[in-house]
Amino acid sequence: MLNSSLSELSAALAGGKLSSVELTQMFLARIARLNGALNAFITVDEERSLECARRADAARLHDAVGPLNGIPIAHKDIFCTSGVRTTCGSRMLANFTSPYDAHVVERFAAAGAVLLGKTNMDEFAMGSSSETSWFGPVRNPWDTTRVPGGSSGGSAVAVAARLAPAATGTDTGGSIRQPAAMSGISGLKPTYGVVSRYGMVAFASSLDQAGPMAKSAADLALLLNVMAGFDERDSTSLEREPEDYARDLDKPLAGLRIGLPREYFSEGVDTDVAARVCEAIREFETLGASTVEVNLPNTRLSLPSYYVLALAEASSNLSRFDGVRYGHRAAQYRDLLDMYCRSRAEGFGAEVKRRILIGTYVLSAGYYDAYYLQAQKLRRLVARDFAAAFGGCDLIMGPTAPGTAFPHGANTDDPVQMYLNDIFTIAVNLAGLPGMSIPCGFDSRGLPVGLQIIGNYFSEARMLGAAHRYQLATDWHARVPTETPL
Amino acid sequence: MSLSLDDVQRIALLARIAIDPGEEQTVLDGLNRVMELIGEMQAVDTTGIEPMSHALDVTQRLREDVVSEVDQRARYQANAPAVENGLYLVPKVIE
Numbered sequence: 315m316l317n318s319s320l321s322e323l324s325a326a327l328a329g330g331k332l333s334s335v336e337l338t339q340m341f342l343a344r345i346a347r348l349n350g351a352l353n354a355f356i357t358v359d360e361e362r363s364l365e366c367a368r369r370a371d372a373a374r375l376h377d378a379v380g381p382l383n384g385i386p387i388a389h390k391d392i393f394c395t396s397g398v399r400t401t402c403g404s405r406m407l408a409n410f411t412s413p414y415d416a417h418v419v420e421r422f423a424a425a426g427a428v429l430l431g432k433t434n435m436d437e438f439a440m441g442s443s444s445e446t447s448w449f450g451p452v453r454n455p456w457d458t459t460r461v462p463g464g465s466s467g468g469s470a471v472a473v474a475a476r477l478a479p480a481a482t483g484t485d486t487g488g489s490i491r492q493p494a495a496m497s498g499i500s501g502l503k504p505t506y507g508v509v510s511r512y513g514m515v516a517f518a519s520s521l522d523q524a525g526p527m528a529k530s531a532a533d534l535a536l537l538l539n540v541m542a543g544f545d546e547r548d549s550t551s552l553e554r555e556p557e558d559y560a561r562d563l564d565k566p567l568a569g570l571r572i573g574l575p576r577e578y579f580s581e582g583v584d585t586d587v588a589a590r591v592c593e594a595i596r597e598f599e600t601l602g603a604s605t606v607e608v609n610l611p612n613t614r615l616s617l618p619s620y621y622v623l624a625l626a627e628a629s630s631n632l633s634r635f636d637g638v639r640y641g642h643r644a645a646q647y648r649d650l651l652d653m654y655c656r657s658r659a660e661g662f663g664a665e666v667k668r669r670i671l672i673g674t675y676v677l678s679a680g681y682y683d684a685y686y687l688q689a690q691k692l693r694r695l696v697a698r699d700f701a702a703a704f705g706g707c708d709l710i711m712g713p714t715a716p717g718t719a720f721p722h723g724a725n726t727d728d729p730v731q732m733y734l735n736d737i738f739t740i741a742v743n744l745a746g747l748p749g750m751s752i753p754c755g756f757d758s759r760g761l762p763v764g765l766q767i768i769g770n771y772f773s774e775a776r777m778l779g780a781a782h783r784y785q786l787a788t789d790w791h792a793r794v795p796t797e798t799p800l
Numbered sequence: 801m802s803l804s805l806d807d808v809q810r811i812a813l814l815a816r817i818a819i820d821p822g823e824e825q826t827v828l829d830g831l832n833r834v835m836e837l838i839g840e841m842q843a844v845d846t847t848g849i850e851p852m853s854h855a856l857d858v859t860q861r862l863r864e865d866v867v868s869e870v871d872q873r874a875r876y877q878a879n880a881p882a883v884e885n886g887l888y889l890v891p892k893v894i895e
Contacts, residue, residue, distance in 0.1 A: 413875040506855040520854055549860060618841040621834060629815060636816075638888050643881035650891045655818035667817055668830050674815040675803070675831075676838070685838065690851035692841055697852060729830055730837050746855020771856075 315340060316476040316800050317792070320533040323479060324381045327374070334367040334374075334384030338428050341386050345431065345477045348798055351458060354471040356391050356449045358431035359398055366428040373426055381536055383426030388478040390469050391432040392439055393419050393524075394513040398429070402515045403437040403447035403465075406641045406661030416513025417545045418482055418524050425540045430478050433468030437663045438632065439489055439517045441465050442735040443725065446665045451722055454497060455795035456761050460719040463493030463735075469527045470497035475798040480528040480537055484514060486521045487620055488715075488739025491751040494527055495714035495764020498753045500781065500791060501527040502534045505771050506746035507552035509538075510545030518627035519550075521620075521743040530791050531752060531781035535560035538774060554772075562779030568602035570780060573707030577613040578738055578766075584717045586757035591713045594754035594765045594784065598711070601783055608703040608710065612695045616741035617733060619696065622676050622689035623744070629673025635661060668729065697745040704770045709780060713738055714751040714764035738766060748774050752781045753790040760796060803831050 315323070315337065326332055342360050349355050363386065370384035394400045394412035401407045415423065423429070437446045444452035444467025452467040454460040455475040462471045466483030470493035473481050483490040485503035494501030502525045509524040516522060526537030538559040545551045572595065579588060595605060637643035637657030644656035662670070676685035703710060715735050725732040742749040748771070751764040769777040785791050794800055803811075808828050812819045819827055873886055882889035 410879055413872060413878075507858070546861070546863070550854075550856075550858070552856070552858070553861075615841055615844060618838045622838055622841070633816075637881060638890055639876075640879035641881075647891065650893055651816070652818070653891055654816040655813075658816055659818040662817070664830075668827070668834065670815050670817065671808075671811050671827070671831055672834050672838075675807075675811045675835075678811070678814060684842070687851055688841055688844075688846060690853055691846035691849040692844065694849050694852040695844075695846070697855075728833065730833050733834075733837065744852075744855075 319530060320479060320536050323385055327384045334370040334428060335364060338363050338367040338386050341430060341478060348475055352453045352455060352471050352475055353434055353450050354452055354468045354477055355431045356401055356434050357399055363428055363430055370426045370428060380425050382540055385479055386428040386430035387422050388430045388433050388469060388472045388481040389419060390435055390466050390483050392484055392515045395419050403435040405448040406635050410640055417510035418541050421540050433472050433481060435468050436465035437666050439465040439484055439486060440666055440669055442492055442732050446663050454719045455798040458797055460721050463496030465489040467493045470494055470499055473499045473527055474795055480533055483527045484522060484524050486517050487743050488736040490525045490527060491714050491739050491749055491766060492735060494751040496719040498762030499527060499529060500531055500534055500752045502750040504774055505748045507550050508542045510548040510551045512545050512547040516631040518624035521624055530785050531778045532563055535778045559775050559778055562775045563782045565779045566602060567783050570603040571707040572598055572603050572605045573608035573703050573710040574605055575608050575610040575710060575712055577610050578712030582716050583713055587713050587763050590755035590763040591765055595711055597787060601787060606707050608707060610699045612699050613741055615692050616696045616744055617737060619689040619692035620740040620744060622685050625669045625673035626677050626686055629670045632670055693744045696741050700745045700747060710768040712766055714766040718757045718761035718763060742768055750777055755790055
């Protein structure tokens with residue numbers, strides 16, 4: 315059961331083979347056994363989870379229930395949950411309990427899913443290794459001396475180590491796709507605006523997007539069907555007709571044109587990563603797809619553009635943490651100004667402070683045109699690159715990250731070295747496009763490699779369909795991590 | 801452009817983050833490393849390029865100007881570090 319797909323679990327529950335309470339107990343027991351070593355969860359409330367499971371079992375007796383009824387789901391600890399603390403991996407919010415649920419949390423609850431727990435993450439989703447959490451680093455189940463990627467590393471590890479059948483994540487510059495790649499699971503960042511940001515602690519609002527993380531593309535489709543949809547409480551939520559993201563799962567790949575960006579296969583990409591990605595693309599060709607070379611010439615410039623825009627937005631968003639209405643307040647201070655400064659100095663970790671300071675600087679008087687405006691113009695160039703590329707192909711494929719999981723501490727001294735992990739993912743956020751990562755093999759150390767699939771706006775169903783055909787022909791996504799056998 | 805220690809304290813005050821003198825240099829080195837990366841975009845000629853502020857060209861929705869929330873003050877204040885009689889407490893601002 316621990317390695318079953320969501321459809322299999324759904325069928326088992328529907329057929330009365332097991333109850334949601336039994337299923338939930340199975341995962342809670344595995345969390346109790348393995349979370350000490352992996353640190354994937356910050357908060358687990360067994361009683362509450364079992365209460366959710368009992369309600370799901372009861373609902374099944376007299377109501378028509380959806381496919382996720384009774385299935386345990388882990389939420390990244392960036393989603394507000396009424397009655398369960400929401401820390402965002404920060405000391406600032408270590409004791410914060412939201413008065414309301416995030417839209418995504420409401421959606422899963424309405425679908426009858428069981429809240430399994432809140433997963434660990436880089437503080438305020440600012441990181442690519444899940445090492446900056448106030449609650450300690452997350453460990454990769456393929457090699458616990460290594461990071462799982464980030465910032466949604468806890469969600470990625472919960473799914474990879476089979477501590478949860480599925481999880482939610484958020485992706486501002488690659489925070490779903492990069493940990494999915496490094497932990498050997500599947501993850502999807504939808505088109506900006508498809509999933510509501512209501513109740514999701516804000517990092518960079520014009521880039522933040524929530525998405526599902528699971529073992530397979532077919533599972534992602536079921537999860538996105540629940541998560542996606544208009545919400546008037548998010549001013550950038552899109553009013554669109556609901557769609558079935560599983561509708562293309564059975565569609566053959568014949569006729570699919572795959573664009574291969576020259577820039578994604580250049581220097582700086584690990585040779586094993588490049589080899590596994592090329593093998594995956596050959597498999598797509600075997601299945602009937604064709605390939606064409608495309609150009610994304612502003613790939614490298616997406617990095618400075620992103621770090622201006624994201625940090626500017628972050629400095630503004632995180633100004634709400636003032637030690638007055640919620641969050642950490644320093645014990646010692648001279649006056650109101652000193653209270654703000656000390657509360658924020660104590661409540662935020664080094665990387666979050668660095669990002670707020672840079673964001674504050676680029677927005678300060680006299681520097682706006684040189685930094686913020688220039689970055690917005692580069693963002694336009696990056697978006698135009700994709701528009702031109704999609705003129706000649708249906709999907710773009712390449713590596714999700716230039717390398718595989720790195721050892722703990724390897725990139726903590728140089729922030730820019732850490733940021734380079736997201737070189738292939740951040741352009742997708744700048745353009746607002748959907749992107750996903752699926753497992754496509756292992757490097758010579760036995761660490762997972764991720765294949766990134768980028769689609770045009772609102773092409774999630776096509777991407778999931780293509781990924782599913784690949785997963786029917788391969789079994790990389792079904793492999794269980796070496797350090798956490800079933 | 802490289803930042804100085806004076807810049808660090810100026811920016812830190814704007815950002816309302818206290819930085820102890822002992823950590824100034826480490827903070828400065830980190831900021832300059834990131835500014836070096838950001839500086840790469842200065843070399844690009846973007847004359848005539850329209851800035852892109854948002855991923856999708858959509859117009860903001862408007863709603864009727866009516867009260868939509870109920871009063872949940874006590875629930876919200878349960879997270880506050882210091883409250884009294886429904887008010888948020890801060891150090892004295894006016895002598």
